Amino acid sequence: AAIESVPPNLQMMFTHAYQSWLFNEMLSKRMDAGLPLNMPIEGDIVIPLDANKIPQHENPILTTSKNIDLVTRQCRAGRAFVTITLFGSDGELAEGEMGEIERKVIEDNRLSHEDFVIPGLPRCTSKGSRREIICPxxxxxxxxxxxxxxxxxxxxxxxxxxxxxxxxxxxxxxxx
Structure with missing residues (x-):
């Protein structure tokens, strides 16, 4: 395939560019729905920061009716950030209204997790992750x-x- 003639670091860039495009679509739809960018709503997945202000992607927090006040305080204090999925072969989607947006964009683009597993070019496989909407x-x-x-x-x-x-x-x- 032609993509194999491209240097390996650039091959992965195509996958990341598509994931970023999907992220931007989801972000646009969140904005169109009038949902806040810097404060969580129920169903959002929030990423906390450590003491050095480094996002802790391995510790995502699902915003629920039980923890929304605490999560909102953490976001307001700049100690946590609302995220959107960088869709890939694995990874958690939001719930609630944002989850509906994420799923709709994925569905509209006829995607599944398996589409990001590329056996012929394993270096282009991406598990996906979550990216903060607002970054420090x-x-x-x-x-x-x-x-x-x-x-x-x-x-x-x-x-x-x-x-x-x-x-x-x-x-x-x-x-x-």
């Missing part, structure tokens, strides 16, 4: 001159500077 920004510095701005910052792995910069510039991606 570290070490933000802004230098303003007459003709330009210079921003310095750190983002966690899996987040994109272009998305952050678009928010500062308030321009469409196609305008770059």
């Amino acid at each position: 920004l570290k070490n933000l510095e802004c230098e303003i001159n007459e003709d330009n701005y210079k921003l310095k910052f750190m983002l966690p792995k899996g987040n994109y500077a272009t998305c952050l910069l678009r928010e500062y510039m308030k321009s469409e991606m196609r305008d770059y």
Whole structure:
């Protein structure tokens, strides 16, 4: 297959790009539904941060009627973040309204977990995970001159500077 002629690190990029596209579809539908991005609703899966502000993806928390007050306080304090699935061969989907959105996007794209298991190219197989909707920004510095701005910052792995910069510039991606 033609994809085998592409370097291995770029082969996996195709899988990750598709997962990111699905994530963005789910995020758009969450926004269209008027659901909060930074606060949980019942059924959301939230990822807590450790003492060093590192997301603990191995410890997801399902938001229920019993824990929503505590989870909301943790999110409000910046110690936990609401997530959306990066759909793959494994992984937990949300419940409630967000779970319906995740399942609908997966269904609309005629996907199943098995679609992310690629026996002929195992390096392109992806289990999937959950990604925070809002990510913690570290070490933000802004230098303003007459003709330009210079921003310095750190983002966690899996987040994109272009998305952050678009928010500062308030321009469409196609305008770059």
